[in-house]
Amino acid sequence: MISNNRVFGPASFAKALIGVAVFTSLSASAELLPEPRAAKPPAAVAERMDTVLWEADALWHALGMISVPYWDALTQAFLRAKLEGAGLDVTPGLDILVEVVGPNDGVIFDVDEELRSAFEAEIDQVRTVLAQNGARIHSVWMRRVSASVPVGALERVARELPAGWRVQRSLRPGLDAVAGQGPTVTNSAGYRDAGADGAGVTIGVIDVEYDNYWAAVFNGDAPGGATIVDYCTDANVCTPFGWGGPNRHGTGCVEAAYDHAPGATWRLYRIRNLTDLGSAVQDMINNASAPRLITHSLSWYNTGWADDSGAACAAALQAAQGGILFFTSAGNRADSHYQAMFAPAPGNPIPGWHRFDPAGDETNNITIPPGQTVKFFLQWNNADGVTDYDLYLYNADITVELAKSINVGAATFEFLTYTNTTGVPEVTHLGVRRMAGNAVEFELFESRSAATWQYLTPASSTTSPSNTNHRNVVSVGAVHYANFDQPNGTPGLIMPYSSRGPTNGGLTAPDLCGPTNTTGFSYPGGFGGTSCATPNVAGMVAALWSAGTGVLPQVVRDAVYEWALAFRDWGPAGRENTYGRGGAILPRVTADIMPNQLPNPIVLGRGYTIYVGILADGDTFTNVATVNAASVRFGRALNMAAAVPVAPAAQIDLNGDTRQDLLFGFRTSEAGFDMASWRGVVQGYFTNGAPFACWDTVVVLMPFRAPGMQGHAEPLVWMAPRAGREE
Secondary structure, three states, rough: OOOOOOOOOOHHHHHHHOOOOOOOOOOOOOOOOOOOOOOOOHHHHHHEEHHHHHHHHHHHHHHOOOOOOOOOOHHHHHHHHHHHHHHOOOOOOOOOEEEEEHHHHOOOOOOHHHHHHHHHHHHHHHHHHHHOOOOOOEEOOOOOOEEEEHHHHHHHHHHOOOOEEEEEEEOEEEOOOOOHHHHHHOOOOHHHHHOOOOOEEEEEEEEOOOHHHHHHOOOOOOOOOOEEEEOOOOOOOOOOOOOOOOHHHHHHHHHHHHEEEEOEEEEEOOOOOOHHHHHHHHHHHHHEEEEEEEEOOOHHHOOOOOOOOOOOHHHHHHHHOOOOOOEEEOOOOOEEEEEEEEEOOOOOOOOEEEEOOOOOOOOOOEEEEOOOOEEEEEEEEEOOOEEEEEEEEEEOOOEEEEEOOOOOOOOEEEEEEEEEOOOOEEEEEEEEEEEEEEOOOOEEEEOOOOOEEOOOOOOOOOOOOOOOOOOOEEEEEEEHHHOOOOOOOOOOOOOOOOOOOOOOOOOOOOOEEEEEOEEEOOOOEOOOOHHHHHHHHHHHHHHHOOOOOOOOOOHHHHHHHHHHHHHHHOOOOOOOOOOOOOEOOOOEEEEEOOOOOOOOOOEOOOOEEEEEEEEEEEEEEEHHHHEEEEEEEEEHHHHHOOOOEEEOOOOEEEOOOOOOOEEEEOOOOOOOOEEOOOOOEEEEEEEEOOOEEEEEEEOOOOOOOOOOOEEEOOOOOOOOOOOOOOO
């Protein structure tokens, strides 16, 4: 076993390399934890930087004192191993990727010009401090700066920053991970094939890696003309965008959305942290043409306890307020999440451990598969401004501290990482320790592994920014695509990992569910998780929106919500915290022949009236009276761009199935066209304002007068079952 989060200060360097704490008299029913012996940063820097960064800086200086005058390869390799084992992003030159963050998690909204000038002056100060200490800046957003800082300059940077600013480790988001099945099960295929293929809509994809992207383009599974905005600018640590490699998450997201909307305009963003996320959103606002949507299959942790708190929510809110529909994965954490009120031992000791059950068990047993790395996140309700918790991981016998996170202060949450190198499943013990303040509610998340937990809480396991309180931010859960045709009320369809609500502030989440495990070029065996469900929903909405790009985002959003409740309201009726409103699906509008109509060649004369029937679909479109406008356009070969309705639609059962269909009459403007083998597009609007488009055979009705066709002055026409026409 190795410690993957322990970096040692100079005073205890030699001792800490060999020291372990041994404890006995452990109870089988209530596993108790020892008193930790970890040193914390000096008060002058404790709230200005993460403890792990202070430890990294101290180790760098300690090695300089005990090593040879020059840094040999062995010393550098040792330091790199310790830094990377602590979960830090390290460059070949031993710089650390960090975020330098101002007050309020670096978030600013609705400020006047005087305050904005003050903030910009602060940013200039931060730039100067970083430059003077040999750092390189990668991106800036609000009061957040992403930068690579030499490891030996971390504490000096923290001390020199403006008041209220701090240096924190750069935390990557968790990943909520050939024609796919998404367009078929959501019914967007009919829209796409009718020309509503995303044209006129801008789709932004935000992710961390796009390996295999150019191969997907070559295979026809991803857009070749996408605009790429890459915030991974350090050539020492970033692989070239889109080359071959195993990290295909972003490419899989693009492919899933592209199946629905290949005609869209695409912008792809490669990010590494929250500052990059905000910069990507700002770029969409500044440079993408409306209508616009973002698909974001990432989970952010420790960004804020309350709804609408933290930088991830700020970025999503900024997009939503800018008229962008922001689709975000609800998370894959239903089976790797624990939430409870802190339960102290009798006497309410401070410091003291949380008790996971009434018998006094102080540990959550986590079994880690061999070779896997766990990443644990701890955050709590810090509204009181004083409560401070720490996080520890111990070995199976609770004799060795494997990893810890001991930041100081209520505003800084905890993160630790550990790798099981034993070659066999390893039982570990996770403990939460209160250092100051009150017994408040807290939650634990783990990402990136298949570890199993002793104590689990599926409820409230959605991740940020699903806790953004704006209707243009849409959180998405996951249902296997093979189950997407199940009727309303069907239970047990949610994927076991798909995160549930409510949020910590009580919002119902997720908003919708999308199809997952759809196949693609980069994931031929199926792209899983809410990572797959989210771009499938976003791509479906892009196809719908392109049928009427002038429709407001809230109209499109509310229509999709309405249809989910009408057609795929799984589980308990109504909106709830497992499926949200239900599965995302579009109504199918089917233009088809009338009863007894033979598929004979028909030649139309000038001024003839075409009758098109729109049939109700028994599965997803049970009341076509929700269509309130329609038009018909034909292929270019007919030289007729459109035919204008001559009268309001009549509701009538056209095919004898007792469902109400619609009958539209359209006046032709040209003569002499054979309609037998041509296909036309019927497009229009539902009464809820959402557009539709369908591609099917457009035919002429046999002599028939439909009730309610008032205002139709032309006589109905008999079309002979032969080539030619009769007038």
